[in-house]
Amino acid sequence: MEPIRVGVLGARGKMGSEAVRALGEAADTELVTEINREDSLRGLSEAGVQVAVDLTHPDSVMDNLAFCVEHGIHAVVGTSGVGTEELSRIQGWLGEQPRIGVLVVPNFAIGAVLAMKFSEIAARYFDSAEIVESHHPRKADAPSGTAARTARMISQARAEAELGPMPDATTRDPGGARGAEIDDVHVHAVRMTGLVAHQEVLFGTEGETLTVRHDSYDRRSFMPGLLLAVREVGRREGVTVGLDPLLGL
Amino acid sequence: MEPIRVGVLGARGKMGSEAVRALGEAADTELVTEINREDSLRGLSEAGVQVAVDLTHPDSVMDNLAFCVEHGIHAVVGTSGVGTEELSRIQGWLGEQPRIGVLVVPNFAIGAVLAMKFSEIAARYFDSAEIVESHHPRKADAPSGTAARTARMISQARAEAELGPMPDATTRDPGGARGAEIDDVHVHAVRMTGLVAHQEVLFGTEGETLTVRHDSYDRRSFMPGLLLAVREVGRREGVTVGLDPLLGL
Amino acid sequence: MEPIRVGVLGARGKMGSEAVRALGEAADTELVTEINREDSLRGLSEAGVQVAVDLTHPDSVMDNLAFCVEHGIHAVVGTSGVGTEELSRIQGWLGEQPRIGVLVVPNFAIGAVLAMKFSEIAARYFDSAEIVESHHPRKADAPSGTAARTARMISQARAEAELGPMPDATTRDPGGARGAEIDDVHVHAVRMTGLVAHQEVLFGTEGETLTVRHDSYDRRSFMPGLLLAVREVGRREGVTVGLDPLLGL
Amino acid sequence: MEPIRVGVLGARGKMGSEAVRALGEAADTELVTEINREDSLRGLSEAGVQVAVDLTHPDSVMDNLAFCVEHGIHAVVGTSGVGTEELSRIQGWLGEQPRIGVLVVPNFAIGAVLAMKFSEIAARYFDSAEIVESHHPRKADAPSGTAARTARMISQARAEAELGPMPDATTRDPGGARGAEIDDVHVHAVRMTGLVAHQEVLFGTEGETLTVRHDSYDRRSFMPGLLLAVREVGRREGVTVGLDPLLGL
Known part of the structure; x- marks a missing residue:
């Protein structure tokens, strides 16, 4: 099976650099691009990213998600600041892109x-x-x-x-x-x-x-949950909150 | 709601005497008879028992269950020695009494x-x-x-x-x-x-x-599970093994 | 070695009955009398008690101790109510009986x-x-x-x-x-x-x-400490408080 | 009070670099030199070291200690490989330098x-x-x-x-x-x-x-014990093994 092509947004942050390491080590994921504050989001589509992992900041997360949904990229969101209102805006965007999955995860452990x-x-x-x-x-x-x-x-x-x-x-x-x-x-x-x-x-x-x-x-405890999210987000259309449904709970 | 009318078989044993105490204290159960080795099983039907709790011995448990099923009494079984073969014999008896529940519990804790x-x-x-x-x-x-x-x-x-x-x-x-x-x-x-x-x-x-x-x-740790079994056995037709299904697991 | 001859005061209480059991089971102690509320303290000297164990009540403990010291009986005290003032009264009595040991134990565990x-x-x-x-x-x-x-x-x-x-x-x-x-x-x-x-x-x-x-x-956890106290009190003249010194701490 | 002048041997190793950090942060110690494999031991005496901390290798620890004892420098030894035979050699050297303390510590935690x-x-x-x-x-x-x-x-x-x-x-x-x-x-x-x-x-x-x-x-758990050793070694003439005596145990 082809590895999943992943891009990390916020790759230089504490969580981001752990994610870069973990995605690089896993056999079934391929880290194809790292996006930092100064980089254009177009890097995601240019690199053929299938799943974007957002580990940025409450100020930027919604713009990043808008770009992902528009360009048919599944998204795993570890950034805080995605509340009820934000979730319904995302759901609105997904009306146009029903195949896309967005997985918002308050706790990856x-x-x-x-x-x-x-x-x-x-x-x-x-x-x-x-x-x-x-x-x-x-x-x-x-x-x-x-x-x-x-x-x-x-x-x-x-x-x-x-x-x-x-x-x-x-x-x-x-x-x-x-x-x-x-x-x-x-x-x-x-x-x-x-x-x-x-x-x-x-x-x-x-x-x-x-x-x-x-x-x-330590922060490494979040990586198994992050990898699980990356593997599963493409199989779940629409918005999902939390790892619980992925764990069969 | 009327309390459930319960009879305990093996009432003088270690588990039995704890069960007698617990069933006597609970508000929704009424202990209506205690059956020991020297007593006739007819005491169960004479006392109008709805649920029998068997805490006796591998040698007697199958005879006790045969009596209960025949007389339309639900049974909770804490006695060991009810294996695969015994379970299918019980299932055979229940063909005649489809409304009766038999709940076999290896561990009440x-x-x-x-x-x-x-x-x-x-x-x-x-x-x-x-x-x-x-x-x-x-x-x-x-x-x-x-x-x-x-x-x-x-x-x-x-x-x-x-x-x-x-x-x-x-x-x-x-x-x-x-x-x-x-x-x-x-x-x-x-x-x-x-x-x-x-x-x-x-x-x-x-x-x-x-x-x-x-x-x-101590043995009291088995009583919440025993009470749960007594409350639920009447709502489950046929043979059930273990508390897991009663716990929604 | 001859077993130590012990008398228990308050033998019918919760701690007392445990002490009676433990002193009876130990190889190096002999329970020679049990004194309850209605019994005369003379029972202690009549039975040739070497060590008295007081598990009675704050109201009676000082009278019991006065009798023990006067009659040359070592005492282990598990009763509460022996404070600073009581300790100095006991020390006064021991001036006349310098060989006698009184061991006051707030916690036998x-x-x-x-x-x-x-x-x-x-x-x-x-x-x-x-x-x-x-x-x-x-x-x-x-x-x-x-x-x-x-x-x-x-x-x-x-x-x-x-x-x-x-x-x-x-x-x-x-x-x-x-x-x-x-x-x-x-x-x-x-x-x-x-x-x-x-x-x-x-x-x-x-x-x-x-x-x-x-x-x-449970209360049995106090028995090893009580036995230790009974064994050691005869080797410690004067008043000792707590098990710490017996434990070499 | 003047801070204790400390030199670390093996300063680039895992334990060494932690020691450098901890000695630098403590108010009552001053890290005056770091000695690595390529450096001469004379750096210790030139820097006026009072206490040397050896965190090197079983091959070099005895040479380092010989130098320290000869030059009147107290030593804390965290390196393994100092057994009974080595201890008696050190004791021999200390005959000439009775005021010097050598503290060998198998476990700093x-x-x-x-x-x-x-x-x-x-x-x-x-x-x-x-x-x-x-x-x-x-x-x-x-x-x-x-x-x-x-x-x-x-x-x-x-x-x-x-x-x-x-x-x-x-x-x-x-x-x-x-x-x-x-x-x-x-x-x-x-x-x-x-x-x-x-x-x-x-x-x-x-x-x-x-x-x-x-x-x-983690390795930081060794630092409070290492600092204690550095503070105490100058007050203990001769060879001491383990932190126990410093802890009053």
């Missing part, structure tokens, strides 16, 4: 996507659920966005399963050791030199506990 | 069932997978049956995803520290005073790891 | 004592330290007393090593996910069905982390 | 040193002890040297405490899931993409477990 999905499934079967996320101490927000999203998914799954409130007899907690409550799920944030990005979702019922833990050490 | 299923799903996305199971030191077999089954499921999922062999440069391991290989998955067994039954399934790829851990402390 | 000591040692070598304690959901206080004590020991060890404040760039934590600060150490409390009593102390510096974890499942 | 020491202390109080070490899949040996050393220390501590054999009822283990036995301590080795170097030492007794876990992510 397959492990993180699976951990969140597993947490959502488990949530309905346990009396208790809490989250402990641990990160390097340079992080400004607590808890992490992933932990907050996971808490909301757990809370919704519990509500759908008509579970009552979690048992908790705490009557004295002067310092707030029970952490943040996000939609009734307690979330704890550890900040520590030596750590990178970690999350533990704990579930408990009578006599047993279940723990789903994800440890992310 | 919902956490264990979920952990195994999650491991099967994750297996196809990671370069490496290993299992560390830890039990009390009175256990005769290593590794545990659950660990061996999980290893086989992981191996099969990897094969279906056409993953190659796991990376492993070990050239010197005189004492066998790399553990047992079950279908190419390395399995490690810890035996330790103070522990009960624990399993950790580890997955790794570039820059990230995913861990699914299940800790089981 | 050797694992917990070691975990706390290890945390104190490690504290001076790491940039960051945090505590995650996890308990059953019937607990009223958060964090646990052990976690609070551990935090204070870590904080003091850091001060003695002249470490500066821990790195933490958190600027946004609307819900309090960073937990309680006890003397500058962040402490997180998880409450969950299925858990008993667990504590994880995490240390981090550039490129490495160290974790000391203690899991306590 | 303070966390690893503490973890090993804690394991040795805990070993005497628990019925069971096992080790699970986990590394990247490019490692040739199983188990790791650190795991084997830890197992031997645990075994010796148990023998000194006159503990009997660990409880283990395993009668069937066809594939070797119980791992390697090193001096009666079971050791398990996990190899997995995404991991770096990790070790978990597990201890169990009735009703409780204690776990000491060390995670090492």
Whole structure:
């Protein structure tokens, strides 16, 4: 089988340079062009790119996508800033190009996507659920966005399963050791030199506990998900959000 | 809604007495009779039992099931010794009683069932997978049956995803520290005073790891799964094996 | 060697009945009398008790100790309510009986004592330290007393090593996910069905982390420490507090 | 206080370049010269070096040390290949230079040193002890040297405490899931993409477990130990092996 011809936009950025490396190493993809800020997008069509990977900036991503759709190039988008409004604009463009796939991926780490999905499934079967996320101490927000999203998914799954409130007899907690409550799920944030990005979702019922833990050490963890996206985007017409549907979840 | 009328066979055994307690406490079940070795099975029909829970012995379970099916009583089976041959005999009996459900459950611990299923799903996305199971030191077999089954499921999922062999440069391991290989998955067994039954399934790829851990402390951990089985068996005609289909997995 | 002749005060209580079992099973101790509320303390001297184990109540412990010291019986005290003032009263009594040992033990779990000591040692070598304690959901206080004590020991060890404040760039934590600060150490409390009593102390510096974890499942975990105390109290004249000195720490 | 004047031998190597960075950043050390293979050792004395850090090669380390001792320069040695015989040669040289300190450090990771020491202390109080070490899949040996050393220390501590054999009822283990036995301590080795170097030492007794876990992510984890060695070597005359005595252990 011919390798997929890929172009990377934002190839000099942190994610971009990892993507260049990973796409160069994979047997079934061929990196045919790298586009940086100063380059014309025409480089994509001139190089016969089949799949463009956008790892640029919220300011440029929509222009890049417009060009790709117009020129019949599938797109994988790792850039942030593609919200509900942007998604419907893209869907509009795709009316003219129904064969083209655009895959917008908020998180390329397959492990993180699976951990969140597993947490959502488990949530309905346990009396208790809490989250402990641990990160390097340079992080400004607590808890992490992933932990907050996971808490909301757990809370919704519990509500759908008509579970009552979690048992908790705490009557004295002067310092707030029970952490943040996000939609009734307690979330704890550890900040520590030596750590990178970690999350533990704990579930408990009578006599047993279940723990789903994800440890992310560096940007390379995004590459298997990025390669999966590049391989699959051509088989999915229209707009897809997240890796979940590609993982059969 | 009327509570489900339940009878427990083997009510004085370890699992049986836990089941009696749990069914008595639940709001939507009513324990209407307990049947022990010396009691006639007619006690089930006399008490108007809708769901029988068999927690007896491989020698008696098939007679018990024959009685239940004949008398239109749904059955949840936690007794071991119901293999392929027994399942097809039961299916034969159910030809006469198509409305009756028989649910055979090798493992009532919902956490264990979920952990195994999650491991099967994750297996196809990671370069490496290993299992560390830890039990009390009175256990005769290593590794545990659950660990061996999980290893086989992981191996099969990897094969279906056409993953190659796991990376492993070990050239010197005189004492066998790399553990047992079950279908190419390395399995490690810890035996330790103070522990009960624990399993950790580890997955790794570039820059990230995913861990699914299940800790089981006592027989009460089987009760949420047993209650789920009692609630659902009446809605599932025919023979069902395992909690997985009830968990929507 | 002759077994040590032991009497248990409060033998019918939860701890007492465990102690009766453990002292009966050990080869080097002989349980010669059990004293309950209605029994006279003279039973101790009549039975030739060498070591008394007090597992009664704050209201009775001082009377019991007065009797023991007067009658030349060493005492191991697991009852709470022996504070600074009580300790100096006991020391006064021992002026008359310099050969007698009284060992007051706030926590018999050797694992917990070691975990706390290890945390104190490690504290001076790491940039960051945090505590995650996890308990059953019937607990009223958060964090646990052990976690609070551990935090204070870590904080003091850091001060003695002249470490500066821990790195933490958190600027946004609307819900309090960073937990309680006890003397500058962040402490997180998880409450969950299925858990008993667990504590994880995490240390981090550039490129490495160290974790000391203690899991306590039931009252039996106090018995090795209680037996150690019974064996050692006769060799330590005067008042000793805690198992630490017996552990060579 | 004047900063300590430090020279690094082997400054271009992996450890060397990390050391150059760390010594440059620390407030109380001044990196005054870097010596590489092509440079003369006289650079050390010409630069007024007080402490030399040898991170070279087993072939050159003894010549370097001879020079340092002769010229009154304290030495911290991170190079391997300094065994019993080499140590006594160094001790001979120091007869002429009694004020000089030579500190030979097999492992600069303070966390690893503490973890090993804690394991040795805990070993005497628990019925069971096992080790699970986990590394990247490019490692040739199983188990790791650190795991084997830890197992031997645990075994010796148990023998000194006159503990009997660990409880283990395993009668069937066809594939070797119980791992390697090193001096009666079971050791398990996990190899997995995404991991770096990790070790978990597990201890169990009735009703409780204690776990000491060390995670090492990169070479930077050696720098706090290296800085400690540089600061302390001048205060310790003669030969010292390992960081343990500097940590007050």
